[in-house]
Amino acid sequence: MALNEVHAAADALLALAADLDDATARGDSALPGWSRGHVITHIANFSEAMTRQVDGALDGRLIEMYDGGRPARDTAIESGADRSAADLRTHLTQAVTTLLASWDKVSPTDWPLPILHRNSNLSAGLQATRRELTIHTTDLNLGLTPTSWSPSFCLHLLDFLRPRTPDGTHLVLTSPTATWENGSGEQIVLTGNLTDLTAWYAGRPTPGPITGPALQLLPWP
Known part of the structure; x- marks a missing residue:
């Protein structure tokens, strides 16, 4: 089940980031031009944005993924990338944990509910979460590769x-x-x-x- 795989991906991500220090956070990720701080900030911001999608759908509301669209998303990543490792870890843990709690509230009949992320539904949003957590965990370049x-x-x-x-x-x-x-x-x-x-x-x-x-x-x- 995708929800179990999302939880497993989140566990792997948070375990990998648990020992992040400032020097490691400034190091290169597997994505050109992005440090590990960029990747962590993106995952945390995505998690917060997807939480809004889930909670909004369960309340019968359609909400934009990111206020201000893609430009605001990109600006937020750049502005957050150089934070201390402690701040990055805290942001990541809180954002991912909150998102998991929202996904856990979805009932079997809720999955077709619409969301604005890719003009899809909660089922597709869960798969998007699975992709983001799984791929970007390996993008951190901390030893976990796509072989996982x-x-x-x-x-x-x-x-x-x-x-x-x-x-x-x-x-x-x-x-x-x-x-x-x-x-x-x-x-x-x-x-x-x-x-x-x-x-x-x-x-x-x-x-x-x-x-x-x-x-x-x-x-x-």
């Missing part, structure tokens, strides 16, 4: 990112445990472990090798 991603998460993420395959391309990702295909046209076959193929498709560094021709992917949906 479960097969079910990899296949979910690949399906979510289907719009990244360029037009006119039939992309085939082949691993020892699964084969995933997308698009039509010239066939491009890449081979590797499922976690490496998924990390590549998500625009992340791959811990292991991938064989096959180079392919320029489209932006995230």
Whole structure:
């Protein structure tokens, strides 16, 4: 169940960040141009914003994900990234814990309720939370890599990112445990472990090798 996986992802994230010190917070994440402080601030801000989505939906209200939209979101990340490690840890823990409490309030009949995040519903919002926590935990570059991603998460993420395959391309990702295909046209076959193929498709560094021709992917949906 996705809710259990969200709790597990949150536990892994908070455990990894528990010993964060100031020097480590200033260090590079796996995302170009972002420190670990940027990543932690983004996760915390996302968690607060998604909490508003959940609580609003349960109250019958539609609320914008971020006040001020994407520009305000980006400004908040930049302004919060250089805080002390203690402040970053506190913000992250409070925001993620509060979000989990909100998700735990959702009943089986509530999942179709609409939210403004991606003009979707609570069920899709839970999957978005799963993606954000799981991917950005590895983005922290603190020893946990995409090799920790479960097969079910990899296949979910690949399906979510289907719009990244360029037009006119039939992309085939082949691993020892699964084969995933997308698009039509010239066939491009890449081979590797499922976690490496998924990390590549998500625009992340791959811990292991991938064989096959180079392919320029489209932006995230």
